[in-house]
Amino acid sequence: MRRVRRRAAHGLATGIACLGAATALPSSAAAALTLTTSAAPLFSDNLNAGDQTQAFIAALNAKDTSSGSSPGWHLTITSTTFTTGGASPHTLSNTATKITSVAYACASGPCVNPVNSVALPVTVPAGSVAPAAVSFFDAAANTGQGSFTVTPTFNVFVPQNSFAGTYTSKLTFAIVSGP
Amino acid sequence: MHRRLTAVLVCLIAALALPSAASAFGPPFALQITGSRAPYFVLSGQPGTTLSSSVTVINVGSVSGGVTLYGTDGTTGQTSGAVYGTEQTRRTDVGAWIALSQHHLMLGPGQYATVPFQVVIPAGVRGGQHLGGIVAQPDQPIQQFGGTRGKTSFHVQVRALSVIAVQVNLPGALTQRLVITGVSSTGTRGRQLLLVGIANPGTALTKGSGAITVSDGPGRRIRVPFTLDTFVPQTHIEYPVQVTGRALPAGDYRAIVTVASGGGRQTRVMPLTITQKSLEQAFGSRYTAPPPITGRSILPFIIGGLVLVVAGFSIGARARARRPAER
Secondary structure, eight states: OHHHHHHHHHHHHHTOOEEEOOSSOOTTOOOOEEEEEEEOOOOBOOTTSSSEEEEEEEEEEEEEOOOSSOOOEEEEEEEEOOBOOSSSOOBOOTTOEEEEEEEEEEEEEEEEOOOOOOOSOEEOOEESSOOOOEEEEEEOTTOOEEEEEEEEEEEEEEOTTOOSSEEEEEEEEEEEEOO | OTTOOOOOOEEEEEOOOSTTOOSOOOOOEEEEETTOOOSSEEEEOOTTOEEEEEEEEEEOSSSOEEEEEEEEEEEEOTTSSEEEOOTTSOOOSHHHHEEESOSEEEEOTTOEEEEEEEEEOOTTOOSEEEEEEEEEEESSOOEEEEEEETTEEEEEEEEEEEEEEEEEEESSOOOOOOEEEEEEEEEETTEEEEEEEEEEOSSSOEEEEEEEEEEOTTSOEEEEEEEEEEEOTTEEEEEEEEOOSBOOOSEEEEEEEEEEETTEEEEEEEEEEEOHHHHHHHHOTTOOSOOBOSSOOSHHHHHHHHHHHHHHHHHHHHHHHHHHHHO
8 A cells, every 4th residue: 555655646646647556435424425326217209299298317426435525416418409410410518408307315324315506407507518417416515425316307398390210419417526 | 523524525436227228337436635534625816826636546446447537617607506517518618727747547446536726817817716626537437228110219428526626826805796687587388487687796606586477466476485506706607596386477577686786685576587488398388378387286286176066065955955845
């Protein structure tokens, strides 16, 4: 371990990244916040059935192993517009996608339940280039410690006059340690 | 002892539950300040100077993978709260000042790397607090899942980033101030929204709270309080406030907006016009009257109507029953 630390110090001094061949996290990493996402249902649509609001969920697992004082954490999201791509792309509205609810549950204890201050629904920002993100869930200071399943529900509005095709959007989640 | 902060590592994993999911995804990566338990970077410097620090990048997954690192600016998200740009986002503040010694790493499971970086502060920038971040973006980020039926299908690709904030403090007065810049209305899919323009013209990160009261004189009056998370200096948002209950019909109103932060409070009284267009945005082109939009059930009215009908029949039946006796 000392050798690893010396190597890290050397890397810092020389401006070269230092790889630590550790089998465990560095000693200062006594805590970890991890988010796992999965999305179960993908939506498909019959556009002859009128305006549709399609729902899907992203099952996230947030794990914060910090103890004592903690600054909390934030989950943010941004996206690109749903588009068929190609030379003449058809798109959905940049406000088509909303997060309408976020549920959470302790996945494995001990847990200090997150105190969330984000009001819903939240419109997921969208653009040809993903615009500034928005927060959709957070854990206030000294909360959110433990392992949690966080499940936002997304609704995507698909107007009846949408063109048939394959629509794709990139969702960019981020988990943030910051003010 | 109780003051010891445990460092928070930030990482994000994208995983798929669908059998049709794309191929295996990369490991999650965590970021932390090298040799510190502080949750994020807070650096103090002077304009025209360079600061040095380092970030530790950790593969906390069980497989090897690559990760791209870059600096980014912090800004205020529409719902308030600090948010951070992606690789494509133009950088003009701290994100542009961050010079990482490495932009890409390959790490095995459990392996970590220390990446020195510099913050090159331009001369002439304003004093106070500036916010940016360092982003870890896994190389195998895009998890695609979707479904097809008929001629139309939808796919969602998920990318997962980890961000650790970099706050740069420069000499100068710290002013925490939020100002109200306007109010307007819009709507989307059955929801009427009031957009409250709020700006932080100050030099410090701040949090706050506020409320909007809308009235049409002798008629209806609504009041909606709201909480403002971290507001980055020199940023502006249109904070969405949802009108609950029945939508406000088209017309002219008076909006009283109050915002408080950092010990200061501002109240502005402004005209607010609800346009037919904004109502149509919310409720469609056939909109004619304010519909119930949330939480209001018509069940009590139905029950009340049924009670009245039953009572009417009951009274009528009794009256008919009395007639022979009266004769």
